Amino acid sequence: MENEGQREKGEAKNFMVSFSALRKDVVNILDFMERLKNDEDQNAVDMADQIEELKVVLAFICTYVQLSHCDLKEFEDEMSNSRQQVENLLRTILDDVDNNVGCKHNMDHVLPSLMDNIDDCISSCHHSTSSATMTDEQLDFLLLDLHYLSEFLAEQIYPLETQYDILQTVSGNMKYFHGLIVNGCIEREIVEYVLAQFQLMAERVAIFLWHD
Numbered sequence: 001m002e003n004e005g006q007r008e009k010g011e012a013k014n015f016m017v018s019f020s021a022l023r024k025d026v027v028n029i030l031d032f033m034e035r036l037k038n039d040e041d042q043n044a045v046d047m048a049d050q051i052e053e054l055k056v057v058l059a060f061i062c063t064y065v066q067l068s069h070c071d072l073k074e075f076e077d078e079m080s081n082s083r084q085q086v087e088n089l090l091r092t093i094l095d096d097v098d099n100n101v102g103c104k105h106n107m108d109h110v111l112p113s114l115m116d117n118i119d120d121c122i123s124s125c126h127h128s129t130s131s132a133t134m135t136d137e138q139l140d141f142l143l144l145d146l147h148y149l150s151e152f153l154a155e156q157i158y159p160l161e162t163q164y165d166i167l168q169t170v171s172g173n174m175k176y177f178h179g180l181i182v183n184g185c186i187e188r189e190i191v192e193y194v195l196a197q198f199q200l201m202a203e204r205v206a207i208f209l210w211h212d
Helices: 002-038 044-070 075-095 099-104 107-123 136-157 162-182 188-211
Strands: none
Touching: 002 044, 002 075, 002 107, 002 136, 044 075, 044 107, 044 136, 044 188, 075 107, 136 162, 136 188, 162 188
16 A cells, blocks of 8 residues: 555656646747737738637647546547647647747647646656546646636637626636635635635536536
8 A cells, every 4th residue: 555655646746747737838838829919020821810810729638638537538549639739720820830930939849748648647646546636737727728718618609608608607607716715815725725725616517518
């Protein structure tokens, strides 16, 4: 049992290292995409849909690599397909970008790093129990991505389906309240109870979106 516990701790640590690196790459990629959209020399109008799709797929990956313990159906296939989508979208977008612009923002390094870190996260997903508490950073990222995904579905894909409006509101409220916790605006006794409830609620929202 002790060896099993040490192994699980090692897996969790490896995943956190990979996930932190992935989030850093995602931030760099999205920052670069925003610069492209605001650059008058780039064909940003034609890129807009591709960039939005890229943001959705990256949010999807970052959400569900954290929730592999939820025994999600066809997890590996979905993650592999999403990974390929990211690679295809990035290459299509970057093919339309001036080489000097890409080099200036170190995209030759960031792109392979992103793909490697996606692979590492998928392969090292920590199959812990659902009761394992996430760190504040993990939960913050999860709530941020869930709010974005539910907002995208509510506004772009299913504008007439009220359940997505509800999910958008729920995830938005959780994200806001968690921000108050992170900023120290909530008493510690309340925080210890609420964080576990937030993770459970976030998992349920994510599972609904996955199966939908």
